[in-house]
Amino acid sequence: MGDIVTVGCSCCTYQKDFQLGTGILYGELSHYLVTSRLSGKAMQDELLGRMESGEYTLCREQLYRCPGCGTLCARFYGEVRGRRRTYQTRHRCHRCNRYLEMLEPAAINGSSCPRCEEGALYYRISGSWD
């Protein structure tokens, strides 16, 4: 099961839920997950191609933060490990097109709010999903 993580701000009304981690279908990458959870045909094809030559794959719903505008979002993360190199999906921000940076929920506490920019974010696990 994955966690539903609620992120809120103690200075403004910002609050958002994120489905993170792995549900029942997660673990190894599958054609279904890639085509249903990853947006953009080019990214799907890239990952499906890598899966054929990789030796080991993993995937999860991952929390990201944009280094440009501070937006927080959850995106599908896939990784394919080969003998020499590891391929990882990279996502761009829908608002400002910068590459998003992965973030663990524990790093949220006290970080800056995407809305009011105060360092007043907190998180709690509010449920689970499968």
Ligand SMILES: [Zn+2]
């Ligand atoms: Zn705020």
Ligand SMILES: [Zn+2]
């Ligand atoms: Zn951005």
